[in-house]
Amino acid sequence: MKYSVKSSNPLTHASGCLAVTVYTDGSIGDVAKSVDQATGGVITAAVKRGDIKGKVGESLMIPLIDGIRAHRLLLLGAGDKADECSLVNIKKIGAKLANTLEKSGAADAAVSIEGLNIANRSLADSVTILIEAMEYAAYRFDQLKQKKSSASLKAVTLLCDSRSQANIAQTGVNRGEAIAGGVRLARDLGNLPGNICTPSYLASEARKMQKSHSLKVTVLDEGRMEKLGMGSLLSVSRGSREPAKLIIMEYQGAAKSKAPIVLVGKGLTFDAGGISLKPAPAMDEMKYDMCGGASVLGTLKAVAELGLKINVVGIVPASENLPDGAANKPGDIVTSMAGKTIEILNTDAEGRLILCDALTYARRFKPAAIIDIATLTGACVIALGAHPSGLFSQDDALAEEILEAGNQSGDRAWRMPLWDDYQKQLDSPFADIANIGGKGGGAVIAACFLARFTEDLTWAHLDIAGTAWTQGKNKSATGRPVALLTRFILSRCQ
Ligand code: BES
Ligand code: MN
Numbered sequence: 001m002k003y004s005v006k007s008s009n010p011l012t013h014a015s016g017c018l019a020v021t022v023y024t025d026g027s028i029g030d031v032a033k034s035v036d037q038a039t040g041g042v043i044t045a046a047v048k049r050g051d052i053k054g055k056v057g058e059s060l061m062i063p064l065i066d067g068i069r070a071h072r073l074l075l076l077g078a079g080d081k082a083d084e085c086s087l088v089n090i091k092k093i094g095a096k097l098a099n100t101l102e103k104s105g106a107a108d109a110a111v112s113i114e115g116l117n118i119a120n121r122s123l124a125d126s127v128t129i130l131i132e133a134m135e136y137a138a139y140r141f142d143q144l145k146q147k148k149s150s151a152s153l154k155a156v157t158l159l160c161d162s163r164s165q166a167n168i169a170q171t172g173v174n175r176g177e178a179i180a181g182g183v184r185l186a187r188d189l190g191n192l193p194g195n196i197c198t199p200s201y202l203a204s205e206a207r208k209m210q211k212s213h214s215l216k217v218t219v220l221d222e223g224r225m226e227k228l229g230m231g232s233l234l235s236v237s238r239g240s241r242e243p244a245k246l247i248i249m250e251y252q253g254a255a256k257s258k259a260p261i262v263l264v265g266k267g268l269t270f271d272a273g274g275i276s277l278k279p280a281p282a283m284d285e286m287k288y289d290m291c292g293g294a295s296v297l298g299t300l301k302a303v304a305e306l307g308l309k310i311n312v313v314g315i316v317p318a319s320e321n322l323p324d325g326a327a328n329k330p331g332d333i334v335t336s337m338a339g340k341t342i343e344i345l346n347t348d349a350e351g352r353l354i355l356c357d358a359l360t361y362a363r364r365f366k367p368a369a370i371i372d373i374a375t376l377t378g379a380c381v382i383a384l385g386a387h388p389s390g391l392f393s394q395d396d397a398l399a400e401e402i403l404e405a406g407n408q409s410g411d412r413a414w415r416m417p418l419w420d421d422y423q424k425q426l427d428s429p430f431a432d433i434a435n436i437g438g439k440g441g442g443a444v445i446a447a448c449f450l451a452r453f454t455e456d457l458t459w460a461h462l463d464i465a466g467t468a469w470t471q472g473k474n475k476s477a478t479g480r481p482v483a484l485l486t487r488f489i490l491s492r493c494q
């Protein structure tokens with residue numbers, strides 16, 4: 001969908017549909033009032049009849065309206081006017097708007113921004129969130145179906161009352177479109193099955209962005225990784241016929257001398273568990289085990305599209321984890337790039353094995369901050385469910401910044417402890433460290449493992465096992481946490 005902003009009269013603006021808001025107390029704003037007057041009172045009549053109560057998530061489509069140039073009038077419930085809109089409500093309204101417009105068959109629509117401002121937030125931010133929500137709802141993954149859904153809605157114009165308001169809204173549109181594009185890329189990569197989205201496929205998608213988004217993309221093959229001593233990462237891919245790749249994407253928007261933000265995303269394109277094989281139910285969902293990596297590609301896409309004045313490096317260790325004669329066996333000991341030896345007690349705790357070498361590799365970029373993103377533990381899903389991503393960091397300032405970016409974007413995280421008290425659970429009688437740490441606190445233990453490789457770095461870890469995809473009938477990758485990460489990077493640009 002294409003979005004634009006105009007400061008024009010809603011009554012005379014020609015479009016397939018004009019959308020305006022109504023509130024729960026039966027009141028309407030100035031724009032809706034002028035539409036009401038021009039149409040002989042259709043809005044007040046609908047409200048009076050009780051056809052729409054103004055609750056968030058409600059909508060009423062009124063076809064063929066006389067008095068305005070739009071072919072349809074869409075009323076959207078915007079909740080209680082007195083409270084102003086919350087971020088959550090804007091997301092609901094955006095989703096409803098996109099779904100209703102899609103069903104209406106309109107080719108284009110004009111949306112009055114009246115009533116769509118989030119309380120205590122700039123208009124630009126409100127517009128960004130609205131567009132993200134609309135694009136999220138409009139997303140279809142049908143590239144592997146014979147019959148593709150053909151979206152009729154092509155263009156949405158946001159109507160503002162002044163030129164200056166339109167300018168601010170335009171910033172919101174630019175950000176919204178860029179973030180939505182990054183989210184869409186992350187969702188597409190996540191939803192693709194393991195037989196298509198292999199480590200090589202991820203690498204080729206990253207390479208494509210080299211041209212389209214002027215990023216520097218480097219892909220290390222297994223030979224190069226061997227030379228670097230990435231024994232931990234390579235031990236995971238030994239059990240797979242798909243060669244591992246280490247994807248490095250560099251975006252330079254500031255002086256070369258400026259330390260970059262480094263994002264490291266787990267790119268496990270299918271996790272069967274290896275010799276510590278996973279049970280069969282829902283194993284298909286382990287195609288989503290590369291969603292951390294996908295979020296890194298998505299965030300870099302958004303950052304590059306916005307041309308942000310900052311340096312960002314994305315690193316994606318990509319591999320499969322399968323059972324095989326050459327696969328890791330419980331008890332095997334491997335040597336990581338950092339030199340630390342690791343006793344692999346469970347081959348299903350493979351994410352940390354590929355991430356530790358990628359984190360060590362990341363040191364060469366001398367990061368201002370480093371964030372890894374990984375579908376790392378089932379334990380994180382038990383702890384937090386599907387709403388926040390788990391955030392782990394020993395750096396309070398960085399943790400606060402990330403939490404704030406989550407709150408601002410609505411793509412939230414929740415901080416978990418990362419205390420040294422847990423560290424001894426990773427002691428091994430045979431190696432420097434074990435890859436699992438017994439019962440209890442599984443998400444923390446996994447983070448503690450990574451912390452052993454990030455000492456003296458400004459580092460945070462996001463466990464997105466519960467947030468990267470949704471289950472059930474509408475199973476799909478969510479594209480999280482692209483919105484959080486982009487917001488984090490945006491806030492570092494100011
Ligand atoms: N990719 C999984 C984590 C996961 C499981 C994410 C289920 C989302 C849903 C990871 O590689 C894994 O298997 N972790 C193990 C660790 C355990 C062996 C210590 C887990 O969580 O069971
Ligand atoms: Mn696993």
Ligand code: ZN
Nearest residue numbers: 268271289351
């Ligand atoms: Zn995994």
